Amino acid sequence: MTQPPHDEPTARSTEELREQVEHTRHELGGTAEALAAGAGVPARAQEKAAELREQAALKAGEVRAKAAEAASRLQEKLPDPVKDTAARTASQARARAARAAQVWQDKAPEPVRVRAAQGASAARDNRGLLLAAGAVVAAWLMFRRKG
Incomplete structure (x- = not known):
């Protein structure tokens, strides 16, 4: 909006001045509505992000529960000699891993060791998620072979 110089009148009559005021109010109202709508976008985005995080956490919990159930059923079906062999093999693997470490x-x-330590820390922090993913993959492989 451009404004006329201060020494010139902006309206010729009172009625014209009222029309200009009303027009200005209308424009200002539209501008205020647009600003309010724009200000609401970040808040709505944050609400949606929080909602999606909650849904993802619920889904991850469901997947973990299903994976734990599948692992438990699988373990129950294994014969004792297989369980013993698996325990022995796991123990030997831990010993080899310690030597390799x-x-x-x-x-x-040094830089490689630092990055590896950071990766190991991230894996420890997300152990449950990694175990659930591993169980899901194992279950998928088992069911795939049966089909």
Whole structure:
């Protein structure tokens, strides 16, 4: 909006001045509505993000529960000799992993060790999610072979 110079009258009559005031009010109301609508967008986006996070957490909980149930059923069906062999193999694998970790610590460059430690920390922090994903993959492989 441009404004006329201050020494010139803006309206020739009172009625014209009222019309200008009403027009200005209308424009200002539209501008205020547009600003209010624009201000609501970030708030709505944050609400939607919170809603999606909640849905994702619920779904992750469901997946974890199903994976734990599948793992439990699988473990119940295993014969004792297989369970014993699995326990022995797991123990041997842990021992080999410990030896490999020691070699890694001795020979890996410092920046690589730092990044690996960060990755291991992230994996420990998300252990439940990783275990659930592993169980889901194992269940999927089992069902795929049956079909």
